[in-house]
Amino acid sequence: MWWAMWIVSLLADRTGLRSYNKAGTAAGVHDAMTQVIFADLADLVAAALAIVFVLRLTGMQNEKALQGPGAVPPPVGAVGGVGGTGGSVESAGSVESVARVKPVASAELAENPWL
Helix, strand or coil: CHHHHHHHHHHHHHHHHHHHHHCCCHHHHHHHHHHHHHHHHHHHHHHHHHHHHHHHHHHHHHHHHHHCCCCCCCCCCCCCCCCCCCCCHHHHCCHHHCCCCCCCCHHHHHHCCCC
């Protein structure tokens, strides 16, 4: 949503600057500056929304990184999973449809820490 506010601020800024260049009276300059101030406020809102977006995205990436490389997201319909209203794994479909994670022996992990 931040990008939509950014586009609004760009359009408002262009409109305000065109009005300013065409203004021939004090009232025209006042109206143009009102448009430019609106564009600046829209820029501030877009920046705040961009910061919120980046913080949320970074939080999700950190959470995923802390789960490790073998982490499997909960199946669709499971409690905390994507979609559905909760319930058990069986309500999401067959057990075969759920991704399986191969257990890693400690010797394999010592040879290749990226498993």
